[in-house]
Amino acid sequence: MPQESAGTLAEKRAVPTIKPPRRPAGTLYRGREGMWSWVLHRITGVAIYFFLLVHILDTSLVRVSPEAYNAVINTYKTPIMGLGEIALVAAIGLHALNGLRIILIDFWGWGTKHQKLMFYIVIVLWAVLLIGFIPRQLMHVFGG
Template identity: 50%
Template sequence: MASTTAAPPRAGSTRSVYRGDPGMWSWVAHRITGVATFFFLFVHVLDTALVRVSPQAYDAVIETYKNPVVNLLELGLVGAVLYHALNGIRIMAVDFWIKGPRYQRTMLWVSLAVWAAVMVPGTYFIMQRTVSNLFGGS
């Protein structure tokens, strides 16, 4: 008779099912980045639709986006979309590749490494204008 390694929960126990596995954090981050991307797209559609109502109002809204805080939010958006895309590819590989479940943890670390490798130069290019404007330069 085979036994499991995890002990069954005790009656009346308040312990959570979550045990801190990287796969669970990946699941949470995938949902958060998906919702964040959805809300960005919603706002983007609204502010773009504003051009049909009043081109002057559209120009005013776009002008408010040209500040360092929005530049940091843009960086966050790029990071969220990139993570969501890479993790989505990993999830498809786990679902449709016969060996996917066996290599899911390795694929998670590879996708995070690719994310970091793309975000380092991406951060430089996205923040270059803001840093130059804040600390002097042309």
């Protein structure tokens, strides 16, 4: 058996380089449309939940004290609350349209492939609906 020199052995045992894992591209939740859709859906859902909680509490006041109920209802007639109604309608509209988008992603095979396009469709539909609502609401709030 021929003996090999130390230099020859070192050349045969080259240390492999370790590469960091490649970040997957095109997944749903990586700072792109899918992630923003997820974040907006959670924010609007929580906002709607708290609105419903307050709505149930203020409506239940009518049984406890009709005067307190009337006082609360009168605070809702202020311009600030009128602007709050715009925010509420915006949250409900975005949450509903994005919920339909999520249903399409979950139940149809092509949904995941086209989720980015559906996100932009949701945003455009939401903007169109708000464009129809906001001027009318502002006229109601500010007496136009």
